[in-house]
Amino acid sequence: MAFDYDLFVIGGGSGGVRAARIAAAEGGAKVALAEESRMGGTCVIRGCVPKKLMVYASSYPDAIADARAYGWEVTAGGFDWLRFRTALRAELDRLEAAYRGNLQRAGVVVHDARAVVEEPHVVRLATGQRFTARHILIATGGRPFIPDIPGAELAVTSNEIFDLPELPKRALVVGGGYIASEFAGILNGLGVKVTQCYRGPQILRGFDNEARDMVAAAMAASGIDIRTDTDVLGLEQGPGGLLVQTGHGTCEVDLVLYATGRVPNTAGLGLAALGVQMAPSGAVQVDGYSQTAVPSIFAVGDVTDRVNLTPVAIREGHAFADTVFKGQPWQADHDLVASAVFTRPEFGTVGLTEEVAAAQEPIEVYAASFRPMQSLLAGRPDKALTKLIVSQATGKVLGCHIVGPGAAEMIQLAAVAIKMGATKDDFDRTVAVHPTLAEELVTMRNPVRKS
Structure with missing residues (x-):
């Protein structure tokens, strides 16, 4: 059977775009992608990117207060929300254009329309157009959930x-x-x-x-x-x-x-009627290669409700494209994925929590809590935390948790060591960089508790 496309991707977020680009540019596939909203998906348009820019905007009052403590004569005016919103929209427009440009350069045909799956090899757009595809990839992400309450x-x-x-x-x-x-x-x-x-x-x-x-x-x-x-x-x-x-x-x-919370964005896609297995939450159930119970249909990203993070969706999309279109099978690794919470203070984490680790095996906990140097001089009562969870049996670091300035940047590097199987001795042998918050990770000598 001749197909219109080798691959039809439904969803223009990080996972779907990566899969489409790799399949087309490196796998030689004829690829189409349908997106009913803006290209870039949740992360770029209404998630991590605009949120992080808002985090930056919200941090300046503390920075201005700190500047005074450091001897600068500064005065904060009022925050101009409309001015910020205009700049934010311009940046999101730039990023969306970049996503579209990357797809076009890879040779992907973009359809700005909602798509549903009619048959295992047939996709129908809201425009009424129908296309056949050898493979269909669901990458529709998730959506916010509001409980059914009055008002x-x-x-x-x-x-x-x-x-x-x-x-x-x-x-x-x-x-x-x-x-x-x-x-x-x-x-x-x-x-x-x-x-x-x-x-x-x-x-x-x-x-x-x-x-x-x-x-x-x-x-x-x-x-x-x-x-x-x-x-x-x-x-x-x-x-x-x-x-x-x-x-x-x-x-x-x-x-x-x-x-x-967020729920998988699968309502009305027509998947269950075709035999695709769905979790009670609406998530698409897949195997390690992101394949559903219907051989021609795959799914990546938050719609599968595995590890709901943008870099994971990108990794899953890349693995799918390499496996199906390049003859290089591999599975995305969902173990020891680092993440950050951009609260104030910032919080970075990788591996097991103390509670989960202690339920699995005897552990040692190394932790240091202190006031960061920058805010200490400024007179703010901020506290920071560095924490390592260590196996008593093997000495391997099972988890790392950091609260404080730059926690997200630090946890990325700590994750490399922990992913490689670093032990507490490996951390101890590493010479500290002084004066930094991160040096506490390699200077904690004695456990604060064992369990």
């Missing part, structure tokens, strides 16, 4: 936060994960009075307890009102703002941002 339509999600017509004076952030915690810090840094509600006992569930406690304490000290064990029951428009009914009473705010 849910009054809330915004991380998709809309970058396009607000103006900054609110008071905001409620609902959720305790990394997205909620990051935006609580961002809005607080931009001068918004922030309340964060989470139904669990502590924010950042799933991360190392000692580290998450330190981050939460710092966020509270910065002025964020963190209310744990608190459910939001409903929203309604009041005369002076949004009235939020919680399990502990009512509060009034100008903006409610829901960041209570």
